[in-house]
Amino acid sequence: MSSNSQADYNPFAALYNKHWGNSAERFLGILINLAGDQIAEGATVLDLCCGTGQLASLLEEKGHPVTGIDCSSEMLSFAKKNSPSSKFLLHDARDFNLSSTFDLVVSTYDSLNHMMNEADLLLVFQNVNRALKPGGHFLFDLNMENGFIQNWNGPLNVVEDDHVCAIQTCFRKEDQIAEFNATLMSKANETWTRKDFQLLQKCYDDSVITRLLKSARFTNIHVYAVDDNKKLRTFEENDKRAFFLATKSS
Ligand SMILES: C[S@@+](CC[C@H](N)C(=O)[O-])C[C@H]1O[C@@H](n2cnc3c(N)ncnc32)[C@H](O)[C@@H]1O
Structure with missing residues (x-):
């Protein structure tokens, strides 16, 4: 494993x-x-x-x-x-x-x-x-590398009535790892909850x-x-x- x-x-x-x-x-x-x-x-x-x-x-x-x-x-x-x-x-x-x-x-x-x-x-x-x-x-x-360079290089935001997500991506050329860092706010029963998470990809x-x-x-x-x-x-x-x-x- x-x-x-x-x-x-x-x-x-x-x-x-x-x-x-x-x-x-x-x-x-x-x-x-x-x-x-x-x-x-x-x-x-x-x-x-x-x-x-x-x-x-x-x-x-x-x-x-x-x-x-x-x-x-x-x-x-x-x-x-x-x-x-x-x-x-x-x-x-x-x-x-x-x-x-x-x-x-x-x-x-x-x-x-x-x-x-x-x-x-x-x-x-x-x-x-x-x-x-x-x-x-x-x-x-x-x-592939050019996809990471061109597409994983900045902010990406989603704004809806019951959720908002701020995403920041970056590609680290030195170790060929791409980061997807997100802060998600979601609303349920009139209460907003915050979740922070990170996803990584390898080129x-x-x-x-x-x-x-x-x-x-x-x-x-x-x-x-x-x-x-x-x-x-x-x-x-x-x-x-x-x-x-x-x-x-x-
Ligand atoms: C970008 S999503 C793609 C989902 C789907 N294939 C599609 O085309 O919409 C990546 C998916 O891979 C799954 N995943 C990532 N690492 C995994 C692993 N080690 N074993 C099984 N699933 C994994 C995630 O949970 C997620 O659902």
Whole structure:
């Protein structure tokens, strides 16, 4: 098991569900573009770091039974409401071993940037490989260096009648770690409550990810990016986000 502590999304869950969870449609489009041809009707999906379950719900609508794993009980309580037909399990991605195997494993919206070192990422990749059926696919995205430099460099605020959140992000080039520091004020029964929390992400070079995927016995590894016209193409060094597609040998 890893020495690093987990990212704690519990204080962030309601805010994430409302303001970030709807990115699932965009990720589903990319998933279909990248792996659609290879995903059979009714293929089973493991959504790793599933968050608030919006992607699970869209996949269920397309006829795919989904199991979601996440380490945040609060994120999972939203997921259960958003996708009632899916099965959700509270696990650390670095430490799970399920009795069933899947045709496809997905992990979206830079979830795996929360693995703060290569050893943790390798544990995740090995767990995913074990969870896949032979010939099954693993698709995930990561924030890349240019994404951190351009997008994680200042304030981001959410203001609603019953909650206000002030977020400050920064990217530390020296250790390739990005910080997300938030102060959330939420109102319930006419009382405002304050929560402060921090989430960290680690930046990885695509060559490191490819090497770790190979160490975890993945083959057929491809790295993609989405261009300004939403078309998929091969990843280039300055792209902000990368999409990795890898296969478990048959
Ligand atoms: C940015 S959210 C993405 C959620 C979802 N995949 C989506 O596309 O909206 C990252 C998720 O990863 C989960 N997470 C982070 N570290 C984890 C770990 N070690 N094990 C399991 N889940 C983890 C968080 O709890 C959170 O729900």
